[in-house]
Amino acid sequence: MRVFSLRAKILFFFLSAIIVFGSLTAVFGYRIIKSNVLKRAQKQVQYDIQTAKVVYNHELEKIVISFTSISDPHSAMQLKRKLGLDYVYSISVPANRPIASEIARAALSGNPCGGSRIIDSCELAGLGDSLAERSRIDIVPAPHSPLSARTTLTSALAIEYAQPFFNEKGVVTSILVGGKLLNRYFAMVDTIRNTIYGDRVYRDKPIGTVTIFLNDIRIATNVLTNNNKRALGTHVSSQVYNHVFIEGKSWLDRAFVVTDWYLTAYEPITDINKKPIGILYVGTIEKPFIDLIFHTLWQYCFIVGLITIVGSIVAFLLANSISKPLRHFAASVGNIAAGDMTHRVDVEMPVLEIKQLSESFNEMIAKLLQRERALTANNSELEILNERYLNLVGMVSHELKGILASAMLNACSVRDGYLGECTPVQKKSLDSVIRNLEYFDATVMNFLNLSRIEKGELSLSIRNILMREDIIDKSIDSFQSQADAKKMLIRNQVSRDCIVQADPSLLLIVVNNLLGNAIKYGTSASEIVIDSQQAPDTTTISVFSAGRPITDQESKKLFKRFSRIETNAETKKTRGTGIGLFLCKTIIENHGGTMGYKSDDTGNYFLFTLKNLRS
Amino acid sequence: MNQKILVVDDDVDFQDATSTLLTAKGYEVITASNGEEGYAMAKLHTPSVMLLDVMMAHDSEGFDVARRIHEDPATNEIPIIMITGIRKAKSLPYTFDPDPDWLPVTIVLEKPVKPDVLLSAVSNVLKSSSTKK
Numbered sequence: 001m002r003v004f005s006l007r008a009k010i011l012f013f014f015l016s017a018i019i020v021f022g023s024l025t026a027v028f029g030y031r032i033i034k035s036n037v038l039k040r041a042q043k044q045v046q047y048d049i050q051t052a053k054v055v056y057n058h059e060l061e062k063i064v065i066s067f068t069s070i071s072d073p074h075s076a077m078q079l080k081r082k083l084g085l086d087y088v089y090s091i092s093v094p095a096n097r098p099i100a101s102e103i104a105r106a107a108l109s110g111n112p113c114g115g116s117r118i119i120d121s122c123e124l125a126g127l128g129d130s131l132a133e134r135s136r137i138d139i140v141p142a143p144h145s146p147l148s149a150r151t152t153l154t155s156a157l158a159i160e161y162a163q164p165f166f167n168e169k170g171v172v173t174s175i176l177v178g179g180k181l182l183n184r185y186f187a188m189v190d191t192i193r194n195t196i197y198g199d200r201v202y203r204d205k206p207i208g209t210v211t212i213f214l215n216d217i218r219i220a221t222n223v224l225t226n227n228n229k230r231a232l233g234t235h236v237s238s239q240v241y242n243h244v245f246i247e248g249k250s251w252l253d254r255a256f257v258v259t260d261w262y263l264t265a266y267e268p269i270t271d272i273n274k275k276p277i278g279i280l281y282v283g284t285i286e287k288p289f290i291d292l293i294f295h296t297l298w299q300y301c302f303i304v305g306l307i308t309i310v311g312s313i314v315a316f317l318l319a320n321s322i323s324k325p326l327r328h329f330a331a332s333v334g335n336i337a338a339g340d341m342t343h344r345v346d347v348e349m350p351v352l353e354i355k356q357l358s359e360s361f362n363e364m365i366a367k368l369l370q371r372e373r374a375l376t377a378n379n380s381e382l383e384i385l386n387e388r389y390l391n392l393v394g395m396v397s398h399e400l401k402g403i404l405a406s407a408m409l410n411a412c413s414v415r416d417g418y419l420g421e422c423t424p425v426q427k428k429s430l431d432s433v434i435r436n437l438e439y440f441d442a443t444v445m446n447f448l449n450l451s452r453i454e455k456g457e458l459s460l461s462i463r464n465i466l467m468r469e470d471i472i473d474k475s476i477d478s479f480q481s482q483a484d485a486k487k488m489l490i491r492n493q494v495s496r497d498c499i500v501q502a503d504p505s506l507l508l509i510v511v512n513n514l515l516g517n518a519i520k521y522g523t524s525a526s527e528i529v530i531d532s533q534q535a536p537d538t539t540t541i542s543v544f545s546a547g548r549p550i551t552d553q554e555s556k557k558l559f560k561r562f563s564r565i566e567t568n569a570e571t572k573k574t575r576g577t578g579i580g581l582f583l584c585k586t587i588i589e590n591h592g593g594t595m596g597y598k599s600d601d602t603g604n605y606f607l608f609t610l611k612n613l614r615s
Numbered sequence: 616m617n618q619k620i621l622v623v624d625d626d627v628d629f630q631d632a633t634s635t636l637l638t639a640k641g642y643e644v645i646t647a648s649n650g651e652e653g654y655a656m657a658k659l660h661t662p663s664v665m666l667l668d669v670m671m672a673h674d675s676e677g678f679d680v681a682r683r684i685h686e687d688p689a690t691n692e693i694p695i696i697m698i699t700g701i702r703k704a705k706s707l708p709y710t711f712d713p714d715p716d717w718l719p720v721t722i723v724l725e726k727p728v729k730p731d732v733l734l735s736a737v738s739n740v741l742k743s744s745s746t747k748k
Contacts, residue, residue, distance in 0.1 A: 092718035401700045401726060406628035415634045418730050420639075441727055 006326060007319040014315035015308070029300055038254075039264050041289050046252055048196045048282045049265035052210060055192045056159075056269075056280060060114045063161040063178050065358050067112075070176065072164070080178070086158070087127045088178040093164075100126075103272060107175045109163035114161035115272040118214065119181070119299040121154035131156070135183040139217055140233040147290050153233065155181040157269070157278050182212050182278075183219045186230065192282070193222055202288045209257065212269070213279035216241045223258050223283075231258045236266070236279060244268050245276050254286055261286040281615040326351040329358060341369045368458040386454070393451040400444045408437045435485065442516060449509055450561075451577050453586050458523075460503045460590060467498040467541065472530055475511040479519055487525040490515070494532040500539050500610040506587045511541075518545035522603070534612070542607040549599035558597060559585040584608070617643040618741060621662035623653030623680065624698070625671040629726075633666060636730050637737070650680040657690045664740050667720070669699040678718060685719035694740045695719070698733075700726035 004012075066083045080088040091104055099105050100123045106113040109292035124132040135156035160179035164172045182188065189210040197208035211221035216236045223231045236243075243251050244266045262283035269278035271492040344362050349355040413419050415430035422430070465471065472494050483490050500507075518528045522545030529544040550558070562580040584606075585595040593610040620642045627648070634644040647653035647721045649671050650687055657665060665684070669677035674688050677697060684690040697720040721743075722736050 111714070398700070399732035400628065402626045405700055405728070406626060406632040409629070409632040409636065409730060409733070413632065413730045414640070416638055416730055418639050418734075 004322060007316075007323040010319035010322065011312075011315050014318070015312060018308050018311045022308060026297070026301060026304060029318060030297050031294070033296050037289050038263070039291055041284065041286075042252060042254075045263050045265045045282060045284055045383070047206070048284070049250070049267050049280070051196050052280055052282045053267060055188070056194055056212075059159045059180055059188065060161060061325050063159070063180070064112070064114060067161060067163040067176060068177065083178065084180070085178045086131060086181045087129065088176070089127070091177065093172050093173045093174055101160060101162065101177060103160045104162040104175050104177045106272060107177075108172060109171055110164055110166070110170075112163045114279060116182075116269050117158055117160055117271050118277050119158050119179075120154045123155070123269065124156055131181060135181055135419075137183060137217065137219055137233045139233045140231075140235070153183075153214065153217055155214065157212065157219055159538050183214070184232070185212075185220045186222070188212070189220045189222050193411070197284070198283065202245075202285055205260070205285060207288065208284045208285075209262065211279075211281040213281065216245065219278075225526055226259060234258060235495075236281070240264075240266055240279075244279050248276055255283070257283055263289070275372070292416070295442045321350060325351050325354045329354060329361075332358075333361070335336070336365055341365060341372065354488045360388070390451045393447050394455075397444045397448040397451065401448075402442070404437060404441055404444065408434070411437060427503050435482070438482070442512070445509075446513070446579050446583060449583055450536065453583065460506065462501050462503055464499050464501055465504050465507065466496075467500055467532060467539065468492065468494040468496050470504055471507050471511050475508060475515050478528075479515050480510060482516075482519050483528070486519060486522070488519060488522060488528055490528045490530070492530050493542065494530055495534065498534060498539055500612060502591050502610055506591075510584045510587050510608065511543075513584050514543040517580060521545065521547055521549045526603075530602045538609050539612055540609040542605045544603055544605045546603040548603075549601065550597065550604050555597065559595065581606075617641060618663040619645060619660055620737065621645050621647065621653065621656055621660065621665045621693075623647045623650065623656075623665065623671075623683040624668040625649060626668070627669075633733070638732065640725045640734060642737070654683055654687075654690075657684055657693055658687070661690065662693060663744065664737055665693050665695045666737075667695050667697050669697060681718060681720050694721045694744050694745075696721060696736050696740060697723045698726055698728060699723065725730075728747055 056393055063083070063085065066079070070079070074090060090097060093108065099117075101117065103113050103115060103117055119127070121132055130153065135154070137153040139153055140378055141151070158179040158181050160177065165174045165176065167173050176445060189212060192210040193206065193208050196210075197206065200207045204296075205224075206222065209221070209223040211218050211223055211231075213219065213236055218232055218234050221230055221232065222244045223234075225231045225234070236244075237255060240251050240255060243249055245268060248268050248270075248450075250268075251264065253264065254261055255264040256262075257264065263286050264281065264283035268276040268282045269280055271277050276302045329345055331347075332343060335343040336345075344365070345358040347355055347358045347362065349358055401581050411430055411433050414422060415427055415434060472492055476490050480490070513531070515528070522528060526546035529542075529546070533540045533542070559581050561579055588595040588608045588610070589608055593608055595606075597607065598605045620637055622630055622637075623646070624630050624633070624642060625648050630646045630648070634646060637644045645656055645662065647656045653665070656662075667677045667680060669675065671677065677699070681695050681697065684693060684695065693722065697718070713723060721740050724732065724736055
């Protein structure tokens with residue numbers, strides 16, 4: 001697993017949180033801002049188209065107001081120029097030819113009528129004043145346009161009003177008709193634009209545009225082409241045309257108008273029969289709103305960036321303030337771990353928890369140091385005591401051995417008749433003395449060996465030895481008299497070619513102890529069997545003696561120093577120091593071997609395993 | 616003439632026990648309680664055999680005495696039986712194997728020594744020494 005520093009981890013998580021949060025808010029912020037700004041702008045355009053309609057309708061109202069004050073239709077003819085109308089004419093009723101204007105026809109019923117209508121080229125020509133010429137507009141070709149086959153627009157869109165006049169009987173005698181042509185009537189679209197947008201421009205372009213369409217062709221507009229000319233004769237998009245003109249619905253959405261994207265509103269212009277004949281358009285250029293959105297977004301990103309930088313600095317300082325004391329703490333602990341128990345962790349930490357940890361740690365180290373010193377002192381004391389004890393054991397044992405030497409020589413000299421014949425009773429008594437002296441000698445030897453082992457003086461002089469000849473036979477010789485005394489038979493079954501690697505004098509101590517124990521604790525008049533089992537690398541020697549099997553409880557004490565099995569009268573009666581088996585085990589383990597025992601119903605086996613002759 | 620045996624041992628009881636046994640077997644026994652005295656007695660009496668303890672005033676005093684006797688032309692014919700109680704009992708930094716330079720003795724016996732072992736050692740040494748002569 002890769003390991004990171006605490007500082008790196010804190011920095012990483014802090015910055016990740018800032019970046020993820022910043023990115024998410026930027027994305028959602030952009031969407032929310034865009035949606036709000038554009039919705040609001042679109043709503044404004046919706047109001048704008050209503051304003052445009054009011055101005056459009058006001059053109060009709062102007063004619064209505066002018067006509068209302070006229071009593072004689074003939075006098076009105078002279079007022080044409082004064083009223084700013086393109087045409088005014090009167091029709092006598094009944095008419096002597098068909099009335100072209102559906103508005104005039106409607107007024108025959110006796111009610112004044114007004115609205116928008118299309119005047120075809122023939123009628124225009126009849127109206128004089130070069131109206132047909134003035135109205136003519138060259139159509140810019142567009143494949144999608146329904147009128148694309150034509151290259152010139154010869155008809156005109158007009159706002160017209162018809163006022164009936166009556167005789168005394170209330171019968172319509174004449175109809176006064178007046179109208180204003182909208183083809184090239186730029187004053188109207190400019191007035192609408194000025195009313196809504198004033199003279200505001202964005203990047204040298206007016207922010208709003210207004211257009212009047214005849215069918216799908218621009219006949220009055222302030223939308224400019226790339227050449228900065230009014231885009232007369234150009235077409236509305238087919239999508240808008242279908243929606244507004246064919247379906248007769250309003251359009252409220254963004255649309256591409258000639259050169260730019262606009263937030264637009266299109267309303268159908270209908271004749272008095274509610275049939276669409278043209279479109280009124282108002283649009284505001286979309287660019288300022290998009291720029292506003294991006295400007296806001298940049299401002300937001302700038303703030304997020306600033307927060308990220310400040311956050312990084314704060315995170316760095318925070319990570320440092322947390323990790324620095326910990327690093328310091330770890331370094332101090334490292335010193336202590338390296339063994340400098342007098343070293344103390346600095347407790348002047350700026351972080352409370354680490355300060356508390358440092359104080360507790362110092363307290364723990366102080367207590368450990370105290371305990372260590374106490375242990376060292378105890379150990380030294382124990383070492384001195386142990387040394388004294390071992391010296392004492394060695395010295396006492398050596399002194400005893402001296403005493404033993406003369407006692408043994410004297411006793412044997414008397415018993416064996418070197419100093420004169422003794423009686424059988426005296427001889428028996430001396431036998432007992434000598435047996436005791438032999439046991440005394442073995443005990444003293446064990447104490448001396450124990451002292452050597454515990455002082456660490458047990459150096460091994462390892463060589464290949466013949467187990468049977470060098471060790472077992474010698475040991476049996478030493479113990480034969482003791483075995484005879486108990487009428488025990490020692491059977492040596494150890495193979496003659498059994499060779500092990502060991503220190504012969506130490507191995508003799510082991511076998512002497514095992515054989516001595518076998519005689520001491522074995523049943524009288526029984527058999528002691530010394531046997532060997534050879535494996536490819538090791539040899540196991542076992543010493544069996546018949547007798548009560550050792551219990552599990554007793555076995556726990558077997559190889560412990562100064563520990564004797566005294567669970568029954570028989571073993572209690574037998575003398576022992578409790579160091580023999582401990583010596584055996586220590587010696588065998590020093591040889592790299594193992595020591596153990598096993599029992600069956602007939603008696604106990606003591607076994608040790610040593611390495612074979614090195615090939 | 617009885618053969619003379621010099622017993623050098625700082626343990627008076629062992630001296631006595633040895634003397635008693637050897638005297639009973641017909642030998643003439645003279646004793647010394649330390650190495651210096653033992654060397655002087657050896658020069659003075661030229662015994663047939665010398666029984667020498669190892670550890671007296673110091674751990675290897677017997678070694679030193681054996682070497683001096685061996686090096687001195689007046690005494691170098693005297694066979695020495697070394698009797699030690701420390702060969703098995705102490706971890707000494709040297710061996711107890713007879714060697715003309717290191718340990719110029721004939722036999723090494725271990726304390727406690729049985730009378731038959733001691734007597735047979737003395738008798739063997741005397742036999743071989745008389746054969747040499």
